Amino acid sequence: MENKYTRELPIKTTSFPYKPATMLAPMEGITNHPVRTAISAIGGVGVVCTEFVRVSVAELKPKEVRSIMRPTEGVPLSVQIMGNKPQLMADTARKFSEAGADIVDINLGCPTARAVKGNVGSAMLKDPDLLFDVLSAMRKNISGLQSAKIRAGFDNADHTLHIAEAVEAAGVDFIVVHPRRRNDFYEGVADWRIIGMIKERLKIPVVGNGDIWYPSDAARMYKECGCDAVMIGRGALRNPWIFKQLEDQSDWQPSPEEVFAYIDGFMNDHLNEFEGHEGGVVKRAKENWRYLCQLFVDGNTVGREILRQQTYSDFRNALQDFLESKKRDDFDFFGHLKLKNSGSGI
Numbered sequence: 129m130e131n132k133y134t135r136e137l138p139i140k141t142t143s144f145p146y147k148p149a150t151m152l153a154p155m156e157g158i159t160n161h162p163v164r165t166a167i168s169a170i171g172g173v174g175v176v177c178t179e180f181v182r183v184s185v186a187e188l189k190p191k192e193v194r195s196i197m198r199p200t201e202g203v204p205l206s207v208q209i210m211g212n213k214p215q216l217m218a219d220t221a222r223k224f225s226e227a228g229a230d231i232v233d234i235n236l237g238c239p240t241a242r243a244v245k246g247n248v249g250s251a252m253l254k255d256p257d258l259l260f261d262v263l264s265a266m267r268k269n270i271s272g273l274q275s276a277k278i279r280a281g282f283d284n285a286d287h288t289l290h291i292a293e294a295v296e297a298a299g300v301d302f303i304v305v306h307p308r309r310r311n312d313f314y315e316g317v318a319d320w321r322i323i324g325m326i327k328e329r330l331k332i333p334v335v336g337n338g339d340i341w342y343p344s345d346a347a348r349m350y351k352e353c354g355c356d357a358v359m360i361g362r363g364a365l366r367n368p369w370i371f372k373q374l375e376d377q378s379d380w381q382p383s384p385e386e387v388f389a390y391i392d393g394f395m396n397d398h399l400n401e402f403e404g405h406e407g408g409v410v411k412r413a414k415e416n417w418r419y420l421c422q423l424f425v426d427g428n429t430v431g432r433e434i435l436r437q438q439t440y441s442d443f444r445n446a447l448q449d450f451l452e453s454k455k456r457d458d459f460d461f462f463g464h465l466k467l468k469n470s471g472s473g474i
């Protein structure tokens with residue numbers, strides 16, 4: 129399909145503007161401020177992202193903007209907004225830009241029925257003219273960087289290059305590509321070839337995302353797709369040390385005590401977040417533990433009794449007992465044990 133959009137603004141950078149060239153993916157309900165802080169404190173994270181902020185009816189109040197704008201020391205913050213009204217999105221982008229967001233990102237990938245019904249998130253991939261208008265309006269109000277996070281089309285990946293061209297033409301500084309269609313949700317395998325095709329076509333930096341479970345996957349994505357940076361989501365919840373392992377290019381891994389200290393640390397931060405309300409802390413800790421369990425070969429069954437604990441102290445004690453019973457070699461940070469046992473690295 130011929131590109132009908134033209135970019136009027138110069139391209140600020142053709143390489144990813146942050147070091148390390150890595151991003152912790154936005155994950156609604158999970159990557160809140162304590163989790164972003166805990167993962168980036170380990171090291172190797174180039175950019176952290178807020179969960180998406182729905183912008184559908186009215187402008188956000190200053191208090192709402194402040195509660196979303198929670199930077200993590202030393203790591204640039206990307207604020208992700210989701211909506212389809214050009215003026216409202218532009219006004220909201222200005223608020224976050226003025227509040228100090230390093231990057232204002234638009235969500236063009238949310239696959240939920242609610243997003244599709246509201247014609248936002250992945251639904252906007254069906255309408256490149258609309259997303260061009262929304263992104264162009266936002267551009268005028270963003271003094272830092274602007275980015276867009278796309279999927280490989282709504283129900284047909286043939287349009288992905290066309291969508292990416294519309295994003296670039298609107299003046300965006302870099303694009304993040306999760307190469308699954310909306311209809312795939314999180315099923316199947318992310319088709320990295322699409323990241324490579326977009327990289328070949330666009331001049332702005334391209335960030336590859338999807339199915340990076342091990343540091344070696346990230347190295348393979350850089351090599352196979354030629355992308356400028358990688359974004360890691362579920363792989364970083366399973367292994368929050370993945371960014372550090374990537375940066376150091378080493379097979380260093382934490383001891384069971386260090387794994388416990390990581391979870392204990394962010395539980396403490398959640399206590400402040402939830403103003404001492406322990407039920408909320410245990411709920412959050414369990415969500416994260418479900419991912420961390422996948423560090424064990426029998427991840428779907430191991431450590432499950434911990435999930436049955438109801439109180440903060442029971443959860444913490446069960447976790448400590450469990451991790452004290454483990455050796456460093458029981459953790460499968462690099463996928464070798466799973467490969468040996470199941471023939472699958474994931």
Ligand SMILES: Cc1cc2nc3c(=O)[nH]c(=O)nc-3n(C[C@H](O)[C@H](O)[C@H](O)COP(=O)(O)O)c2cc1C
Nearest residue numbers: 153154155156179180306338339340360361362363
């Ligand atoms: C629980 C969950 C919540 C997510 N929330 C968001 C979100 O708020 N914004 C967004 O752009 N993507 C969201 N995603 C998608 C991820 O950012 C990422 O694109 C996807 O998980 C693929 O990357 P991965 O294989 O590294 O996890 C979410 C994914 C999961 C699993």
